Amino acid sequence: MICTKITHKITASTRRLIYGYNSRVLHDKALYRSSTEPIIFTRHFCHSMTTLTDTVRYPIGPWVDKGTYSADLVQRLVERISILPEEYQTVADRCSDEDLRRQYRAGSWTVQQLFHHVADTHLMHFMRLKNALSTPEPTIGVIADVNAWAALDEAQTAPIQSSVTMLRGTHQRIAYLAGHLTPDQLDITYFHPPRQRNLSLAQALDIIVWHAEHHLGHIRLAMSL
Template identity: 50%
Template sequence: MTTPALTDARQYPIGLWAGQDTYTPGERYTLINQLRALPALYRQATESLTDEPLARSYRPGSWTVRQLVHHIADTHHWHFFRVKQTLAETEKTVGVFGNVNAWAAMAEYQTAPVHGSLLILEGIHQRWAHLCETLDEADWKRVYYHPVRQRDLSLEQALSIGVWHARHHLAHIGLALQQPAVQ
């Protein structure tokens, strides 16, 4: 994978998702443990913040720390539901989250305390990790068509994307908290 340009380094601080075609049981185990641990990292980074640091963003025009916390809680509902839908239904195309920027622009995203979203993230990740631990090899290979990415994703790739997504936005929060608010 090539290194993002300097302007992209703040947008993709951990790089673009670079999934694999297949994952070993050990790699999946590592991803599940990361999935389980990420909510605590979000809590540690954000739960004691006041309004000023919650209003910081990681680059001009980007979402604030508060918006990022709400976004990760909301979208990880969708990640979890896509896995369940893939296991429970025969339809290959799963639902999409919608216009994430419109969601982030809502007053609720800009004013709601992060505590509720931290609780959601903890619950979703706990359930998602537990569900992953119940999957067999055939389940991991099941695929769904992701209309936004315009590609098929196996459930093991979906797990990898979910972990990457949480780490990606946690890195954004870290960038935002190391600098004064960006207007």
């Protein structure tokens, strides 16, 4: 384990990123002047593998399997699935043409590409759920090269509102489907190609929520929200 003293001059827009640093905090000092002015921020961290770069790559942290998915947890996941498109809409309403070209880190997808990626992949999530429910012993999910998709001119130029509308409809369908699944159906598994593992439908719902929040975090970082 490495202990490090880190001093930052950060703005309000990046403050959330620093506080979200995944480490054990031993000491914390900050000089606050206002909610918008920069802060001189000093922390002593004891950390192992996590870095500030990791917190940009994973603004809400990597997905963590909850192990047991109770009925209450599944219900909360369904509620988040229903609400998340409106959070995307709120951010989309604030996007300028300049914002659409912003990146959350060097070499990353742009805000515009992120909106389209989430809409595209969540449609695939929905298809995987339906395939798992309708196909005996499903062995493979829907496969796509998301980087190649993001490189298409369509993904770099199409209006983001089309993807927000698409995401809203997809999430409505997912939430309706998930809200009517039995406990046995939630335990049905299928092979998830990107993660190279079997997932239960309950785990898949969890990943849908995580993935939407994960990329919404990227968009907010890029736009300094």
